[in-house]
Amino acid sequence: MAVVLGPNRYGKAETRVVRVTRDGGAHRVKDVNVSVALSGDMEDVHLTGDNAAVLPTDSQKNTVFAFAKKHGIAAIEDFGLLLARHFVDSQPTISHARVEIHEYGWERITGGHSFVRSGGEVRTAVVHGDGEGGGESVVSGLRDLVVLNSTGSEFHGFVEDEYTTLAPTGDRILATAVTAQWRHRGTDTRWDDSYRAAREALLMAFAETHSLSLQQTLFQMGRRVLEARAELCEVRLSMPNKHHFLVDLEPFGMDNDNEVYFAADRPYGLIEGTVRADDAPPAPAAWN
Structure with missing residues (x-):
């Protein structure tokens, strides 16, 4: 050998x-x-x-x-x-x-x-x-962009097996810490302007998407960036689901109408995905 x-x-x-x-x-x-x-x-x-x-x-x-x-x-x-x-x-x-x-x-x-x-x-x-x-390539991005929607998020219709305890919900908190990278088509870019606009597109898509899943929100965020910025061709997103669970207040004789939550830091769901333009040039082998 x-x-x-x-x-x-x-x-x-x-x-x-x-x-x-x-x-x-x-x-x-x-x-x-x-x-x-x-x-x-x-x-x-x-x-x-x-x-x-x-x-x-x-x-x-x-x-x-x-x-x-x-x-x-x-x-x-x-x-x-x-x-x-x-x-x-x-x-x-x-x-x-x-x-x-x-x-x-x-x-x-x-x-x-x-x-x-x-x-x-x-x-x-x-x-x-x-x-x-x-050749040259530039990938811009951000990490630890923490965002939260206090309503406008559902999660139901998922697979249920003998180990499923999660109840379907039509109203939940959706929170995540976004890590995003976006690939430029070239190097002739006003970097600061591009960064600010891409960040704003991420935020607006998160805020304006009525979410049925964090996966759906991820795609809409990447899509909004690409539609807003012609100089970009691909977006990669990593978004942990920062779970918020309703606290059971019945032992204290109180109702909890989606008002009091426990914020759990782990374990957490981790949603990752890539959104690209259909005419995106091939990614360099050394994307990362």
């Missing part, structure tokens, strides 16, 4: 960078977490320990910091493309770079330099690049 090296990559994970842009008395803050993974001609380092092809992960970390100073950080998609192109084009042994960036939002409180962390969700971007003349 022959033993061979399979696909591999290496890099510096979770370089946390806070970039302050000082424009007179009004400051702007960009708070990001950058993970780099590089692949290419890496056979010797695995098989013989020869490091001649290896750009140290510490150098990758330093590059992130240096680029934050030199170029600033505008849209995280642009920063990811900048880094991916640099690593592939500057290193002859590197043929592919994957850059994943999470952004933590801050809003100005008052004055020019006081901020509060905004919202609970995290903006994300994953950039893949093969260097000058090669």
